Amino acid sequence: MTGPTARPPRRSTLLRTTTVVGAAVPLCLAGWLGWQALDGSGPAGSTAAPTTAPAAQSGPITPGTPTPGTGTPETAAPGTTAPGTAPDSAAPGTPAPAPSDTPSDTPSAAGPAAPVSPTALTGRTIVLDPGHNPGNFAHSTEINRQVDVGNSRKECDTTGTETDSSYTEAEYTLDVSRRARAILAARGAAVVLVQDGDRPWGPCVDERARAGAAAHADVALSVHGDGGPAAGSGFHVILPAKVVAGKADNSAIVEPSRRLGLLLRERFRAATGEPYADYTANEGLDTRSDLGGLNLSAVPKVFIECGNMRNSTDAKRMTDPQWRQLAAQGIADALTAYLTTR
Template sequence: MSLGGSAHATGPAVHPAAPTPYGTPHTTGKLPLAGRVIVIDPGHNPGNSHHTAQIARLVDVGNGRKECDTTGTATNAGYPEASYTLDVSRRVRAILQARGATVKLTQDGNLPYGPCVDERARIGNAAHADAALSIHADGGPASGRGFHVIAPKSLRAGIADTRAIAAPSLRLATTLRAHFAAATKEPFATYLAGGKGLTVRDDLGGLNLSKVPKVFIECGNMRNSVDARALTDAAWRQHAAQGIADGLTAFLEGKR
């Protein structure tokens, strides 16, 4: 992820809980996520690199002004974060739709760039989403590997007010963390947050401006050779999608 601000913030020491396993979707009766609305936000956009002036403009995120968007990171071999996030988001959508959810993507490869981080938040708000998730992969130090989840800090500043969503977002973060780890066997990031796999931040517009429970997931470190092999493997990306979908499902069902 490259959304401005340091990725090396620290969060509370929250201990992971054992996830509830999910199998195939129900084949009879009401689907588990029927009536639920989930917004999936594929981080960045493959076209951002061709629209640098547009994504460089500053937008209001409540406690400051940030770039509309960035190009994101890439593996050393050149696999873009934006390609990863879009692929996994589509896989997550398919799983959640099979469970009965209405799933909206903030972009589906159909936009020349962006959308800007404030608009990404507004899409979730306008959908009255039961949960929203921004999918990313990090560009951390090459020596570090692993994933982490980012939850919004409780704040009121300008147009940002996350006080109502901070607590449910933190529960979403910890639930998602457990299920993603179980599905992928990916460790918690070794290079930030004391190895807890969770940070709480107030510098990300997509979280600051959300009115619905929302978190970010950095699925791995694209600059680490071990993580890069996983992130570029289609089978592993399906495991990642499964873990994300299971985490969202558990959160919406009130489970861990």
């Protein structure tokens, strides 16, 4: 997909531009009201959350090669969706329906009550995968190298997309991942970032996929911002399709990843007020078999496209640090619910 003519998104030549809560209702409502205050449509007085993360196991996973991303994750065939699904037809900017309108396949478990115990996730390990890398722009040869993802070969990594004001997807994903790490660490989890801005480029999609197993993680999640058409807005979650081909066999993670994805869709919307994407996916969910980060993962994993950075409304949200804190809250709440409810 292409962005506004004023400034098309920067990315690798082979890139396609479509890339990847459990608090109780009062906390979710408070988060939503905080964003409304920022947007001028709610009560004033919301307070920014801390922007720095505690030193909770932030080191990158180093085995193998470097990994995913694009304006959506990695490079993929445009509009790949689960068989039988159709894009959501809501108009751009349509407000999210009330939580009670969430489709019936959303998990019914309410998840941990707020405030979450500081030991709720003790003994659990979570891998967060910030899509792309700020340095990818200077390493086109390295990131365009083809790697095996089981059912095809893909670029090692991509540059990702950006807003019209040049706020890059790689900057966004790192910031939100660090914020989510801080929340999860405060709940007792050991949190590992696949890259923490400490690598010159990448890593490649196959290494990102291996990061979960390398860390002996319980779950992994890849954070992205999309690079869709400028008229489209909203977020969506990408689930793994079953892939048994070549070096890929993700059969064991498909079902638990779906449960994580449903929780993520629910908690992210509750925390941020962001509607489901109206230009891709179906009711905020997309199932794909073309992403190495999902094909090769040995632990439950999903991607979230937190919004469309090519859309002015979504860009306004995603460039606001207070909204990014809400996004991190939704991600952390979903992971907490996944690990503490069955």
